[in-house]
Structure formats: structure tokens, C-alpha cells
Amino acid sequence: MLENLDAIPCVALRGIRKGFCGPQGRTEILRDLSFSLSPGDSVGISGISGAGKSTFLNILAALEKPDSGEVFWDGEPVHTWPSRVLARRRATQIGFVFQNCHLVPELDLLENLLLPCRIFGRSALAEGRKRAEILLERLGLSSRHSSLPMGLSGGERQRVALARAFMNRPRLIVADEPTGNLDESTGEQVMRLLENIRQEEQTALLLVTHHLPFSRRLRHQYHLHQGVLEPL
Ligand SMILES: Nc1ncnc2c1ncn2[C@@H]1O[C@H](COP(=O)(O)OP(=O)(O)OP(=O)(O)O)[C@@H](O)[C@H]1O
Ligand SMILES: [Mg+2]
Structure with missing residues (x-):
């Protein structure tokens, strides 16, 4: 356990x-990197x-x-x-938003959203x-509801990916370039929705983005450089 912490990250x-x-041999990507995020806090991370x-x-x-x-x-x-415990804890604790959405193409929007609940059985599905x-x-x-991801625009798909990340009321949202494939105004719309929902639900946010203005809207900013996080 981590000891001596007033608020446990x-x-x-x-x-x-x-x-x-x-x-060319072995490359060290992360070198003695340390990081912590308090409940409800927000961090933007940039880097080449x-x-x-x-x-x-x-x-x-x-x-x-x-x-x-x-x-x-x-x-x-x-x-x-054990890996089963880890999978359950991850499903309730962390909501992921990926740059390319990772929606299941064969499932409609509702079914895509219900995927994170399936791990918890039938009553969780009704909820x-x-x-x-x-x-x-x-x-x-x-x-x-019943559209397939293929029939959606990039911005719509990314909004579904946001909804799915929030499904299990995670304590933390991890978003890896969620606006990277979107034009500026659609990216702004997705970012605003992300900020609003996370504020309503008091969810911590860790956002990786090349777009510094988005990063600057969060409470802390870091640059990942030569394997460590440097404050911006
Ligand atoms: N499984 C792997 N096997 C070998 N090399 C890997 C693996 N995963 C990542 N790398 C290498 O580690 C480095 C960092 O990759 P990573 O995807 O974390 O970068 P990134 O900062 O997310 O980049 P981007 O902004 O392009 O998404 C890259 O050089 C990548 O090729
Ligand atoms: Mg990456």
C-alpha cells in the first residue's frame, strides 16, 4: 500500500x-517515471x-x-x-477513450455502450x-441507438466512445488523443462534452493531446520528454 497520504491518489x-x-537494439522509452493523480483532478499530457x-x-x-x-x-x-480481479477493477475504475474510437463495427451504438457492463452480468445490463x-x-x-458505427461521422463516433468510457461511472477517464482525427470545431465540441460530463460526474481526467490549448484547460500540464514527465 502507499503510505502517509492524506488523499489517496x-x-x-x-x-x-x-x-x-x-x-537498432534496445530503446528506453520511460526512465524512472513517477506520476500521481488525485480523485477528481485533471492532467493534460503532450509530447512528440x-x-x-x-x-x-x-x-x-x-x-x-x-x-x-x-x-x-x-x-x-x-x-x-489476479488477472480476473484486475479486469474487473479496470472495468469499474478506468474509462478509456481512444483516438480511433475502438467501437465494435458489428454492434449498434447501444450494444457498444453495453459492452463494459457485460462483465458484470444480467442485472448490470438492465441498469x-x-x-x-x-x-x-x-x-x-x-x-x-440502433445505428452501426460505420454510419456515423468521426465526431459522432468519438462521442459514442466518450459515452462508453463513462458507462461504469469510472473514477478516472484516460483519453489518448480523443480529438486527434477531428477537425477543429468538431474537436472543440467533443472536448467540451468531455469536460462537462467529467465535471458533472466528478471524474478525474488524464488527457493525452497534441493540441496545447486543450491541455491548458486542465488543472495540470506535463510534457513527456526523454522518458520522464516535465511540468509545463
Ligand atoms: N510493443 C512494442 N514493441 C516495440 N516497440 C514499441 C511497442 N510499443 C511501443 N513501442 C515503441 O515505443 C515508442 C513509444 O511508443 P508510443 O506509442 O508510446 O508513443 P506515443 O508518444 O504514444 O506516440 P504517438 O504520439 O505517435 O501516438 C515508439 O518508438 C514505439 O515504436
Ligand atoms: Mg500514442
């Missing part, structure tokens, strides 16, 4: 190192392509293991949990249906 990373082997932003997010969400260092959720070290309807309405998509 919803996520914390300590001394994270991660490297990959390539044709290849700096390791997605690797950092994957390690933070325990989707990838660091070479060394520790990851804590609510003060508890995630590496001690989830109500929650999905509220979120779709909140994001201006209530008339599109």
Missing part, C-alpha cells in the same frame, strides 16, 4: 521503466510522436507491464491482483441500458 506510478527491443505517451497510459491502466516500478490504483499495487440511454441523450445521439 486514484492512480500513482513509481519509478516506472520501460524499453523495447528494435532493429514516439515519446511514449500511449505506453505510459497502457502501463497506468495495467494493460502493459513495466520493466520495473510500481502502479497503484487507490493506493493498492495492481501487480498483486446499463438506462445509463446508456441517458449518456446517448447527453451526447446528442439519442436518435441513433
Whole structure:
């Protein structure tokens, strides 16, 4: 457990190192990186392509293991949990928004939103249906329940990805370039919706973005450079 903390961070990373082997040998991507985020707080992270932003997010969400260092959720070290426990905790604790949405093309919008509830069984599905309807309405998509992702614009798809990330009322939203594929005004619309919902639901936000004006709207900003996070 993390000790001596007044407010336990919803996520914390300590001394994270991660490297990959390539044709030119091994490259260290993250070098003794530490980070923590308090409940309800918000952080924007920038960095050049290849700096390791997605690797950092994957390690933070325990989707990838660091070479060394520790990851804590609510003060508890995630590496001690069996994989089933980890999957359940991730599904309730962290909502992910990806740059390319990761919607399931064969499922309509409602079914895409219900995916994070399926892990919790039938009663969760009934609850989830109500929650999905509220979120779709909140994001201006209530008339599109039965549309397939293919029939949506990029901005609409990204709004569905936002709704899905919020489905299980996570304590933290992790968004990896959620506006990267959108034009400026659609990106602004998606960003505003993200900010509004997270404020209403008191969710912490970790946003990776190349667009500095978006990052500056959050409480803290860091630049990932040479394997560590530098305050901006
Ligand atoms: N599984 C892997 N195997 C080998 N190399 C990898 C792997 N994952 C990431 N890398 C390398 O690590 C580096 C950092 O990748 P990462 O995707 O974290 O960067 P990024 O900052 O998210 O970049 P972008 O802004 O383009 O999304 C890159 O050089 C990438 O090629
Ligand atoms: Mg990336």
C-alpha cells in the first residue's frame, strides 16, 4: 500500500521503466517515471510522436507491464491482483477513450455502450441500458441507438466512445488523443462534452493531446520528454 497520504491518489506510478527491443537494439522509452493523480483532478499530457505517451497510459491502466516500478490504483499495487480481479477493477475504475474510437463495427451504438457492463452480468445490463440511454441523450445521439458505427461521422463516433468510457461511472477517464482525427470545431465540441460530463460526474481526467490549448484547460500540464514527465 502507499503510505502517509492524506488523499489517496486514484492512480500513482513509481519509478516506472520501460524499453523495447528494435532493429537498432534496445530503446528506453520511460526512465524512472513517477506520476500521481488525485480523485477528481485533471492532467493534460503532450509530447512528440514516439515519446511514449500511449505506453505510459497502457502501463497506468495495467494493460502493459513495466520493466520495473510500481502502479497503484487507490493506493493498492495492481501487480498483486489476479488477472480476473484486475479486469474487473479496470472495468469499474478506468474509462478509456481512444483516438480511433475502438467501437465494435458489428454492434449498434447501444450494444457498444453495453459492452463494459457485460462483465458484470444480467442485472448490470438492465441498469446499463438506462445509463446508456441517458449518456446517448447527453451526447446528442439519442436518435441513433440502433445505428452501426460505420454510419456515423468521426465526431459522432468519438462521442459514442466518450459515452462508453463513462458507462461504469469510472473514477478516472484516460483519453489518448480523443480529438486527434477531428477537425477543429468538431474537436472543440467533443472536448467540451468531455469536460462537462467529467465535471458533472466528478471524474478525474488524464488527457493525452497534441493540441496545447486543450491541455491548458486542465488543472495540470506535463510534457513527456526523454522518458520522464516535465511540468509545463
Ligand atoms: N510493443 C512494442 N514493441 C516495440 N516497440 C514499441 C511497442 N510499443 C511501443 N513501442 C515503441 O515505443 C515508442 C513509444 O511508443 P508510443 O506509442 O508510446 O508513443 P506515443 O508518444 O504514444 O506516440 P504517438 O504520439 O505517435 O501516438 C515508439 O518508438 C514505439 O515504436
Ligand atoms: Mg500514442
